[in-house]
Amino acid sequence: MARLSKEKIGTLLRAKHREPVKTPLYYAPPFLDELRKGLQERLASRGGRPTVSEWEVVRKTRYSKKTWQWLAQLAEQWSQGGVSVSPSQVAARIVEAVHRAGVR
Protein backbone atom coordinates (compact mmCIF):
# COMPACT_ATOMS: atom_id res chain seq x y z
CA MET A 1 0.00 0.00 0.00
CA ALA A 2 1.32 3.46 -0.92
CA ARG A 3 2.27 5.77 1.92
CA LEU A 4 -0.43 8.26 2.79
CA SER A 5 0.40 11.85 1.86
CA LYS A 6 -0.21 14.72 4.29
CA GLU A 7 -2.95 15.94 2.02
CA LYS A 8 -4.62 12.53 2.01
CA ILE A 9 -4.37 12.25 5.81
CA GLY A 10 -5.98 15.70 6.09
CA THR A 11 -8.81 14.60 3.80
CA LEU A 12 -9.36 11.36 5.74
CA LEU A 13 -9.44 13.27 9.04
CA ARG A 14 -11.68 15.93 7.45
CA ALA A 15 -9.23 18.45 8.87
CA LYS A 16 -9.97 22.10 8.12
CA HIS A 17 -6.37 23.23 8.44
CA ARG A 18 -2.90 21.79 8.95
CA GLU A 19 0.57 23.09 9.66
CA PRO A 20 4.02 21.54 10.13
CA VAL A 21 5.45 21.05 13.62
CA LYS A 22 9.15 21.54 13.06
CA THR A 23 10.80 20.87 16.39
CA PRO A 24 12.01 17.37 17.23
CA LEU A 25 11.69 18.19 20.93
CA TYR A 26 7.98 17.74 20.38
CA TYR A 27 8.59 14.02 20.82
CA ALA A 28 11.38 14.28 23.39
CA PRO A 29 9.49 14.36 26.71
CA PRO A 30 7.71 11.01 26.19
CA PHE A 31 10.92 9.48 24.80
CA LEU A 32 12.98 10.57 27.82
CA ASP A 33 10.22 9.55 30.24
CA GLU A 34 10.30 6.03 28.80
CA LEU A 35 14.09 5.87 29.10
CA ARG A 36 13.99 7.08 32.70
CA LYS A 37 11.31 4.57 33.66
CA GLY A 38 13.18 1.70 31.99
CA LEU A 39 16.44 2.59 33.71
CA GLN A 40 14.87 2.97 37.16
CA GLU A 41 13.26 -0.46 36.80
CA ARG A 42 16.53 -2.18 35.85
CA LEU A 43 18.97 -0.56 38.28
CA ALA A 44 19.93 -2.87 41.13
CA SER A 45 22.66 -2.82 43.77
CA ARG A 46 24.86 -5.69 44.96
CA GLY A 47 26.47 -3.58 47.62
CA GLY A 48 27.98 -0.82 45.50
CA ARG A 49 26.50 1.80 43.22
CA PRO A 50 23.30 0.53 41.60
CA THR A 51 23.88 -0.66 38.04
CA VAL A 52 22.21 -2.64 35.26
CA SER A 53 23.41 -6.26 35.38
CA GLU A 54 23.92 -6.70 31.60
CA TRP A 55 26.07 -3.58 31.38
CA GLU A 56 29.34 -5.47 31.82
CA VAL A 57 31.79 -3.43 29.75
CA VAL A 58 33.39 -0.45 31.52
CA ARG A 59 35.05 2.23 29.37
CA LYS A 60 36.27 5.77 29.91
CA THR A 61 34.64 8.22 27.51
CA ARG A 62 35.23 11.91 26.88
CA TYR A 63 32.31 14.33 26.59
CA SER A 64 32.06 18.01 25.78
CA LYS A 65 31.30 20.17 28.82
CA LYS A 66 27.97 21.10 27.30
CA THR A 67 26.93 17.47 26.77
CA TRP A 68 28.06 16.47 30.24
CA GLN A 69 26.07 19.32 31.78
CA TRP A 70 22.99 18.12 29.92
CA LEU A 71 23.56 14.52 31.08
CA ALA A 72 24.10 15.71 34.66
CA GLN A 73 20.90 17.69 34.52
CA LEU A 74 18.98 14.68 33.22
CA ALA A 75 20.59 12.43 35.87
CA GLU A 76 19.42 14.78 38.61
CA GLN A 77 15.88 14.75 37.21
CA TRP A 78 15.87 10.97 36.73
CA SER A 79 17.08 10.41 40.32
CA GLN A 80 14.11 12.19 41.86
CA GLY A 81 11.88 9.76 43.69
CA GLY A 82 13.91 6.69 42.81
CA VAL A 83 17.38 5.12 42.68
CA SER A 84 20.25 7.59 42.20
CA VAL A 85 21.27 7.73 38.53
CA SER A 86 24.66 8.96 37.25
CA PRO A 87 25.21 11.04 34.09
CA SER A 88 27.11 8.10 32.55
CA GLN A 89 24.17 5.78 33.17
CA VAL A 90 21.88 8.27 31.43
CA ALA A 91 24.28 8.29 28.48
CA ALA A 92 24.43 4.48 28.41
CA ARG A 93 20.65 4.24 28.49
CA ILE A 94 20.26 6.70 25.59
CA VAL A 95 22.87 4.90 23.49
CA GLU A 96 21.22 1.56 24.25
CA ALA A 97 17.80 2.89 23.19
CA VAL A 98 19.18 4.34 19.97
CA HIS A 99 20.94 1.05 19.19
CA ARG A 100 17.81 -0.99 19.84
CA ALA A 101 15.80 1.42 17.67
CA GLY A 102 17.82 0.35 14.66
CA VAL A 103 20.71 2.71 14.05
CA ARG A 104 23.26 1.11 11.71
Place this chain on the structure above:
Amino acid sequence: MDWLDLLREIGFSPLSYAHVVIAYLPNKDKNGKEFDVEPWETAALKLQGRLFRGATSYPSRGSYRRSDETGAISDAGAMIEQTRMIVSFVAEPDFTEEAIKEIGGFLRRLKRETRQDAVALVVDGEMYYL
Protein backbone atom coordinates in the same frame (compact mmCIF):
# COMPACT_ATOMS: atom_id res chain seq x y z
CA MET B 1 17.45 20.46 5.83
CA ASP B 2 14.78 19.63 8.40
CA TRP B 3 15.40 17.55 11.52
CA LEU B 4 14.28 14.31 9.90
CA ASP B 5 16.85 14.81 7.13
CA LEU B 6 19.44 15.58 9.79
CA LEU B 7 18.70 12.32 11.62
CA ARG B 8 19.03 10.39 8.35
CA GLU B 9 22.29 12.21 7.61
CA ILE B 10 23.87 11.08 10.88
CA GLY B 11 22.94 7.48 10.30
CA PHE B 12 19.48 6.81 11.63
CA SER B 13 17.62 4.19 9.64
CA PRO B 14 13.85 3.71 9.59
CA LEU B 15 12.55 2.34 12.87
CA SER B 16 10.29 -0.66 13.31
CA TYR B 17 7.45 1.83 13.69
CA ALA B 18 6.98 4.19 10.80
CA HIS B 19 4.64 6.87 12.16
CA VAL B 20 3.98 8.89 15.28
CA VAL B 21 0.40 9.84 16.09
CA ILE B 22 -0.43 12.20 18.97
CA ALA B 23 -3.97 13.15 19.93
CA TYR B 24 -4.48 16.21 22.14
CA LEU B 25 -7.39 16.03 24.55
CA PRO B 26 -8.32 19.28 26.28
CA ASN B 27 -10.07 19.44 29.63
CA LYS B 28 -11.91 22.72 29.00
CA ASP B 29 -14.59 23.68 26.53
CA LYS B 30 -14.37 26.69 24.22
CA ASN B 31 -15.69 28.94 26.99
CA GLY B 32 -13.06 27.79 29.47
CA LYS B 33 -15.41 25.55 31.46
CA GLU B 34 -13.69 22.42 32.81
CA PHE B 35 -15.01 18.93 32.15
CA ASP B 36 -13.88 15.42 33.12
CA VAL B 37 -11.47 14.41 30.37
CA GLU B 38 -10.59 11.03 31.93
CA PRO B 39 -13.33 9.02 30.13
CA TRP B 40 -12.17 10.53 26.83
CA GLU B 41 -8.56 9.69 27.68
CA THR B 42 -9.52 6.07 28.40
CA ALA B 43 -11.52 5.87 25.19
CA ALA B 44 -8.62 7.31 23.18
CA LEU B 45 -6.17 4.85 24.75
CA LYS B 46 -8.48 1.95 23.88
CA LEU B 47 -9.04 3.22 20.35
CA GLN B 48 -5.39 3.94 19.54
CA GLY B 49 -4.34 0.71 21.29
CA ARG B 50 -6.73 -1.26 19.09
CA LEU B 51 -5.86 0.56 15.86
CA PHE B 52 -2.13 0.99 16.37
CA ARG B 53 -1.21 -1.85 18.80
CA GLY B 54 -0.41 0.55 21.62
CA ALA B 55 -0.82 4.02 23.07
CA THR B 56 0.59 5.94 26.03
CA SER B 57 -1.03 8.95 27.63
CA TYR B 58 0.78 11.84 29.26
CA PRO B 59 -0.73 14.49 31.49
CA SER B 60 0.54 17.93 30.59
CA ARG B 61 -0.30 21.60 30.98
CA GLY B 62 -0.81 23.66 27.89
CA SER B 63 -1.62 27.20 26.95
CA TYR B 64 -3.53 27.85 23.77
CA ARG B 65 -4.67 30.87 21.85
CA ARG B 66 -8.30 30.39 21.05
CA SER B 67 -8.71 29.59 17.37
CA ASP B 68 -11.20 27.77 15.22
CA GLU B 69 -10.58 24.74 13.01
CA THR B 70 -9.33 26.95 10.17
CA GLY B 71 -6.60 28.35 12.42
CA ALA B 72 -8.26 31.78 12.68
CA ILE B 73 -7.65 33.34 16.10
CA SER B 74 -10.96 34.05 17.76
CA ASP B 75 -9.65 36.35 20.49
CA ALA B 76 -6.36 37.55 21.91
CA GLY B 77 -6.50 35.54 25.14
CA ALA B 78 -4.73 32.30 25.96
CA MET B 79 -6.39 29.40 27.72
CA ILE B 80 -4.49 27.24 30.22
CA GLU B 81 -5.50 23.58 30.17
CA GLN B 82 -4.56 20.23 31.67
CA THR B 83 -4.10 18.57 28.31
CA ARG B 84 -3.73 14.80 27.85
CA MET B 85 -1.44 13.65 25.06
CA ILE B 86 -2.19 10.19 23.66
CA VAL B 87 0.90 8.96 21.80
CA SER B 88 1.14 5.97 19.47
CA PHE B 89 4.13 4.74 17.52
CA VAL B 90 2.63 3.05 14.50
CA ALA B 91 3.96 0.38 12.14
CA GLU B 92 3.23 0.86 8.43
CA PRO B 93 0.68 -2.00 8.13
CA ASP B 94 -1.43 -0.43 10.89
CA PHE B 95 -1.35 3.05 9.36
CA THR B 96 -4.40 2.61 7.19
CA GLU B 97 -7.03 4.91 5.71
CA GLU B 98 -9.66 3.21 7.89
CA ALA B 99 -7.61 3.84 11.05
CA ILE B 100 -7.12 7.52 10.19
CA LYS B 101 -10.83 7.90 9.48
CA GLU B 102 -11.69 6.27 12.80
CA ILE B 103 -9.39 8.59 14.74
CA GLY B 104 -10.94 11.53 12.88
CA GLY B 105 -14.42 10.35 13.81
CA PHE B 106 -13.44 10.03 17.46
CA LEU B 107 -11.93 13.52 17.56
CA ARG B 108 -14.94 15.09 15.86
CA ARG B 109 -17.19 13.46 18.45
CA LEU B 110 -14.91 14.86 21.19
CA LYS B 111 -15.12 18.28 19.55
CA ARG B 112 -18.91 18.19 19.33
CA GLU B 113 -19.70 16.67 22.72
CA THR B 114 -17.22 18.76 24.71
CA ARG B 115 -17.92 21.97 22.77
CA GLN B 116 -14.47 22.73 21.35
CA ASP B 117 -13.56 25.38 18.79
CA ALA B 118 -11.12 22.88 17.32
CA VAL B 119 -9.32 19.65 18.20
CA ALA B 120 -5.84 18.68 17.08
CA LEU B 121 -3.96 15.59 15.99
CA VAL B 122 -0.27 15.39 15.13
CA VAL B 123 0.79 12.82 12.54
CA ASP B 124 4.49 12.63 11.67
CA GLY B 125 5.24 16.24 12.51
CA GLU B 126 2.13 17.72 10.89
CA MET B 127 -0.60 19.24 13.09
CA TYR B 128 -4.12 18.70 11.78
CA TYR B 129 -6.94 20.86 13.11
CA LEU B 130 -10.43 19.42 12.99
